[in-house]
Amino acid sequence: MSGERDRAIDAVRAVAIAGVVLGHWLVTGLVLGPDGGLVQASPLRALPSFAPVTWLLQTLGLFFFAGGYAAARSSRPLPRRLTRLALPVAGLGALWSAALLLAAVAGVPGVTLDTVATLVVSPLWFLLPFVGLLALTGPLRRTVERAGPAAVVLPALAVVALADAGLGALPLTVVAAWLVPYTLGVALATGRLASRGTGLALLAGGVAALAILVLWLGYPASAVGVPGDGRSNLSPPSLFTVALAAAQIGVALLVRPWLNRRATPPVVAALNRAAMPVYLWHQSALIAATTAVAWLSGGAPVPGLHTAPDGLAWVGARLAWLPLFAALLAAACRWAGGGRTVPTRCTMFDGSEPRRPVEVIAVRDSDPPRHSRATRQLS
Template sequence: MTPRSASEIAAATPADRDRWVDTLRVGSLLVVVLGHWLMVAITPDGQITNALAVVPALQPLTWLLQVMPLFFLVGGVAHAHTLESLERRRPQARGRYAAFFRARAARLLRPTLAFLAVWVALGVVADLSGLTSRPGDAGRLARDALVMVPQLLWFVGIYLGACAFAPLMRDLHRRWGLGVVLALVALACLVDVVRFGGGPELVGNLNFALVWLALHQLGFAWRDGLLTTARGWLMVVVGFGAMGLAVAWGPYPVSMVGLPGEAVSNMAPPTAALLAQGIGICGLAVVLRPAMARVLARPRVWRVVVSAAPFAMTAFLWHLTALMAVLLGLRAVGLEQPAIGSWAWWLSRPLLFAVLAVVTAVLVAVFVRFDQGRRTADDGIVEGRPWVDPVAAVSAGVLFFGILVVSIVGVDVLGNRPVFFLVGDVVPAAGFAVLALGLLLLRGTRPRHQPLPLT
């Protein structure tokens, strides 16, 4: 029977489990959800906008509310644990990479593909009904929603890329330790020097890998006990200090999230300023670790984390859908939102958040099944097929680009309006074609005989 009481859950938790890591994972996704609910708004003339762009004084909040670096930090911890477990159970190297990536990709892609299926269907209905071609606010909002809501999948694509590199980066960590982090930081700063020093803008895209891999690499150091409290304080001081200097004297905006209309974004591509902020907030997590370990040792507190964990990813995927449904519903019945930043706007946020929580909970109840994979009696390593690891690596690259294209150009496959991606215009159908190819390649790495489910 599944433990239900706080004491039973605490007793079932292994003594060596890092409860603070689990809390950071759940908490970072919750902060992202609440941040989006606070920021995204629809103007009276039917434009989807960002409250931070309307009220610039709110932008410094992102110095603490930009918590995606924490998710990559705890991802590194989790990947280190998984790789170590895989090495113990399967000492032979052949097929190990494919098994690792296939499992991580399945964990991410099951809920993501369910999300995309629903939004593609919504786009088809909007096109066939003539909504997306309708002049005025309604048509524009429909077209914008089909691009804006799937943008949250950028995180899935980048995180999948971090998964693909995890075995290699773990090996580098074992040899060079924190030196790998320092090298990635130096390279990311060099990319910005070239980019903002008159070099090609395209070079900045290298930081999609360098910045997020540097933060992911910190997870390996956390796992191995290298991030002591003293080093955590150093990360806080150096990280936030460097971010402050970069914002004050460099070409970087104040906001650590992307805003509409800004000439430079700290997120796309990520900048050295965002990397500094990420190091600072990861350092804060290190500093708080001893105190939070004591707090999380309390059964009732730990029960809250354990209860929320299975739903966090599903809530992340569907919270913007809930937001658009509620905002468009309010608009349809003639209830306009108060002016952004006004007292009425602030006072209405708790009520809006409560409604959004209910709608999101309904969506989570429907779709959480796609975020729950089967436990198996084997890790699925394929014997005697030496090509599966290279094919898995290729599938990782294809899936990475496929998800990123879809996150940028949207899901309106019938309208198929082109959107700029990297070097030119791309239509949504092309993004889905790349994604399908990646899935086909990944499927080819599966074992011939699937392991039996555990009973």
């Protein structure tokens, strides 16, 4: 489809990719045990007052919103989009499969291998529901154009509500939850949702729903799973997650006119151009830094990398390591881009290509869905 891309949607994509990176880097603790093995832990367990931070970093709703918008505007055939998505994912899987096999032969503890494999694979869970929604874009667009987004959103909300009451099936619940922001993105692409009133309604409705769910209905306050809690808002996604997405989308719609009047900032352009390598390799940067420093320290735990995330001191130490993670991620993106720090041609997460260098879609991921809202962390 021809035409200029929405600069505000580019900003939404940048926020989404920044959220996934910072979210994972800040809440993925890796504790080095006496046997040299690495296990995951979460600072949210010791710092429950940090739950509001997760409302900012859990931006999956923005990812599906931007994805629906981009897919509704794309004219590229679905099989070609899926092929362009699959190739870089296959490359990541092949490289890490070989690395884990070599590590196992070298005698690396099994718990470390399990932890690393989980960190590498877990961000990819979103591909299944996203691919399903991509395939439904045509029917969704026609439905939205004829009957409005409520014709899709209201049944999807009913499915999620039933699942929260224990009456849902996992695959259907996951698709239904992310169908809501995805449909809103499709609606925006078709010319709906452009009014300021829509943005205010989504923001106010989302915030009100969050308050009711947490204060009166007992939903967890954290937007991501917390180890040891018996319930998670992401495994599978609950009404809390949908309400958070609505509030975030409301903010995006309210600032959209302001963003569209301004030039795309360089950081937004860079994050959009490098969205796929950043998303695929950000956990690898965390793993590389953690294991390399452990080797250099002779196996002695280093604060912020290998110590238990049990207080503000750990948070401060982890913040100090972020520049190293960023440098390693930049190197990985340069390698993935064939020697260019930011690829000039890359694949959007809807499987298409940008028409201009800044036109790329970014993503947000988090807990892979499970059959129960059992102990989870932002993985």
